[in-house]
């Protein structure tokens with residue numbers, strides 16, 4: 281099977297093997313040293329010397345943790361959004377009583393730093409800016425460095441959803457002054473679902489002291505006190521921790537610069553390949569994602585039929601469009617453990633499947 285959705289991604293054999301290990305005491309010596317190693321390795325991938333916490337949940341739990349640990353009900357939140365995941369971050373802010381202002385861009389377009397600057401000038405009471413590094417629903421990567429520059433200049437907290445990008449697309453947590461960055465295990469980290477990770481800056485800790493949004497499971501004051509003794513507050517997904525540790529070892533061995541180059545090369549290959557089949561890309565080509573490519577359903581193409589034909593006849597699993605893009609696009613995931621050979625297989629299968637799904641060049 282060629283699983284090409286934007287997570288869960290296929291896991292390398294070393295990761296699957298690590299995951300199959302026997303349980304150990306999650307408050308014992310051996311687990312402490314594994315957790316410590318995972319945390320240190322995550323800091324390398326995050327490009328931070330600050331705190332990073334491992335949480336047992338999917339990425340969305342990490343997004344919630346980012347919000348509730350830094351903000352209070354009534355706080356002004358500027359939620360930048362140009363897709364389903366930007367909207368999700370905004371909804372979490374609203375669910376906990378934040379005064380959310382959505383800075384909306386057309387789906388498929390990037391978030392513009394200039395517009396963020398203007399929105400912050402227009403409403404100085406805003407406390408935090410939310411940004412999605414890679415908008416997985418549209419195949420667009422946002423310029424977090426530029427957005428951070430305006431947010432930090434205005435003295436705001438910057439909370440980043442890097443769930444689909446961390447470890448695959450460059451994100452320099454410290455250099456770009458990102459206060460909170462969220463990721464999870466089943467995407468760039470090439471592991472099964474089960475863990476999220478969240479980085480937390482000094483400014484985030486300052487905000488944490490007065491943040492009043494309700495929290496218990498995700499309370500980072502507790503997470504920090506347990507981390508100091510090599511533990512998590514609650515029972516962690518031990519097998520997922522084994523898996524992520526093995527994946528991080530592989531990532532660090534390959535080296536971030538080489539991974540980023542490989543991702544860029546593979547995404548170029550996908551984009552050129554789909555265009556050569558007569559298809560059109562969905563997202564703005566000035567800021568294409570290196571981990572997912574969204575393709576328009578043009579020329580009579582029925583994307584749902586295409587997904588079925590690809591799966592049933594060619595054993596290639598692609599993703600459809602989300603929310604308002606349902607039935608309008610299909611998406612090819614190329615993150616985590618991915619090689620050129622798998623993309624060749626996707627393109628060759630697409631070539632055969634497209635006419636069967638109504639596509640007429």
Ligand SMILES: Cc1ncc(COP(=O)(O)O)c(C=O)c1O
Pocket residue numbers: 286287338339340341365412414415416417441442443444464
């Ligand atoms: C950018 C982004 N944010 C958030 C999520 C949600 O992550 P999860 O499904 O692990 O909760 C995803 C999942 O695809 C994502 O791509």
